[in-house]
Amino acid sequence: MSASSRWADLGPRLGIGFIIAVIGLACVWAGGAVFLILTVLISACMIWELVRMLDRSAPAVPLAVGSGGALLVAGLLPAGYALPLLIAPVFVGFSQMSQHRATYSVFALMIVLAGFGMFILREQFGFAWMLWLALVVMATDIMGYFAGRFIGGPRFWPRVSPKKTWSGTIAGWIGAAIVGAIFVHFTTSTYELVGISVAISMASQLGDIAESAVKRRMGVKDSSNLLPGHGGLFDRFDGMLGGVVFLLLVEQLIDFPPGVVIGL
Structure with a gap:
């Protein structure tokens, strides 16, 4: 793969990602x-x-x-x-x-x-913990994208998602851990949040993989063309889907946010 083709989707990805992030964060803040x-x-x-x-x-x-x-x-x-x-x-x-x-x-x-x-x-x-969740999923996607293209290496599931690599997968976990550590520093949360962040990252990747498997099975490249040149909302929010559902499942099993007393 040539360098130009490797980064062909970077511009649209960044542009659409920026617009989604701005709208999303504004609505989360409101x-x-x-x-x-x-x-x-x-x-x-x-x-x-x-x-x-x-x-x-x-x-x-x-x-x-x-x-x-x-x-x-x-x-x-x-x-x-x-x-x-x-x-x-x-x-x-x-x-x-x-x-x-x-x-x-x-x-x-x-x-x-x-x-x-x-x-x-x-x-x-509140806003801070919804922001944490969004940043964990975003860091997973961004770190995975760049590591997968810079480092490359063995594919995660080549038959279903040929662009996903183990290097990108692990880089996504590292990105999520960094987000968790930052929130530990600026909140009263304990370092258990780092582990929770990595688990959310893994769940978001499973959401991405699950959607890729459905698209492969149905013989389509994108879920729709709602985002011109960049697929559909399902393509952009599959990771958030996995992360949120996972958090809903384990929220009652763990102290979340760990060490934080909400409302005080």
Whole structure:
């Protein structure tokens, strides 16, 4: 691979990444209804992309609107009432798919739970810890991208994702650990946060790999063309999807944020 082709996607990647980061951080900072609307829009678009990838005959727009609407209402309700409302659109989508129902159900459930989880994380823990999560996922992606191209080496799963290398994978963990260490320095958190950051990094990489496997199976390069020349929202938020779902699963099993008393 020539040097020019190796870095051919750098410009679009940085440009789109910068725009997404600015909009995302502004909405995270605002919190409340602004951040809820952002999570609803992103989740609905990801559902639309998922349905179009898996089954072109299924009603992608109604399923996306229904899932987004459920997430919007769920954000205004206590969690106990919100959860069945979030899962209901997954059942509706399952009944409307003529193929790949199991794949749809798993990913659709992850998308709506991740959207809801990000909103709850922002509401309960505040801007700083939503920022930590975003930076961990971003550091994983950025470090993995540059290490994979500078260092190269053995491929992680060449049949599914030929550009992903072990060097990039490990570099992503290192980037996440650095983010965790920085937050330890500027907060009252303990160094357990470094380990949690690395685990979130691993989960985000699994989210990326899982989406790559679906695209490979369906014979598509990108989830959509919503981001011109740079794929779809599913392509950009697959890592966040894995990271958020993982954090939701383990949040009750660990002291999170470790050593930090929220609200004091």
